[in-house]
Amino acid sequence: MAYTPDWEPIAHALKRVMAIGMSEDEAKTDLCRAMADRKIDVRVTIAATGQVFWDGNVGVPPHLKPSDLNWVHSRPFAQWPIGPRPGEHYTWNWRDRPIDLIELSTSDVSRILCGGLGNDTDKKGTRQTTVTTIDQETKAIGALASHLRGNPNLKREDAATWCEKRGFTLSRRSFQNKVWPTAREEASLPRRAPPGRKK
Numbered sequence: 001m002a003y004t005p006d007w008e009p010i011a012h013a014l015k016r017v018m019a020i021g022m023s024e025d026e027a028k029t030d031l032c033r034a035m036a037d038r039k040i041d042v043r044v045t046i047a048a049t050g051q052v053f054w055d056g057n058v059g060v061p062p063h064l065k066p067s068d069l070n071w072v073h074s075r076p077f078a079q080w081p082i083g084p085r086p087g088e089h090y091t092w093n094w095r096d097r098p099i100d101l102i103e104l105s106t107s108d109v110s111r112i113l114c115g116g117l118g119n120d121t122d123k124k125g126t127r128q129t130t131v132t133t134i135d136q137e138t139k140a141i142g143a144l145a146s147h148l149r150g151n152p153n154l155k156r157e158d159a160a161t162w163c164e165k166r167g168f169t170l171s172r173r174s175f176q177n178k179v180w181p182t183a184r185e186e187a188s189l190p191r192r193a194p195p196g197r198k199k
Contacts, residue, residue, distance in 0.1 A: 007043050014071060031104075031113065032064040032068070042104060043102075058081075073101075079096035080096065080099050082095065141183045144179060144180075148187035159180060163175065163179070
């Protein structure tokens with residue numbers, strides 16, 4: 001059996017996520033969200049110096065988008081903040097630095113976006129469940145964002161009913177915490193609807 005490295009460039013991670021059936025756009029979007037949400041550990045190499053930082057030393061942009069990254073060369077277009085982890089003391093503080101390479105935890109990518117690795121039970125059960133959930137969320141976000149552009153005053157409860165009627169299988173938590181705020185953001189609306197909205 002070939003050795004599997006602990007870290008892989010984002011270009012390799014993208015190919016693996018696409019291999020389970022996602023489109024390129026869906027895979028890029030989910031990888032960005034997982035990195036921004038700290039679900040996948042990130043390691044970076046600083047341009048010129050070659051220094052390597054990971055985990056709490058790397059300030060991944062909280063609203064990272066696929067267009068922010070050079071997927072061919074596995075690096076961001078803009079500089080990223082690099083600094084000490086909480087509780088660590090260095091002679092330098094957080095500052096933006098040019099990144100030459102972004103690598104992701106191979107096991108995290110497998111667990112979060114590929115349904116895990118392991119025996120046939122995992123592949124047929126856990127993997128399928130994970131992929132289906134992510135696929136439903138991604139498609140629901142795109143559809144709802146499009147609907148919100150023409151109906152910006154749509155209430156959250158009505159939006160949930162709209163998604164359900166169109167066949168999207170979403171848990172209440174998934175809709176409230178991911179689908180609803182992300183769809184609003186993609187529709188150029190605030191992630192949270194202002195209180196006291198008119199009917």
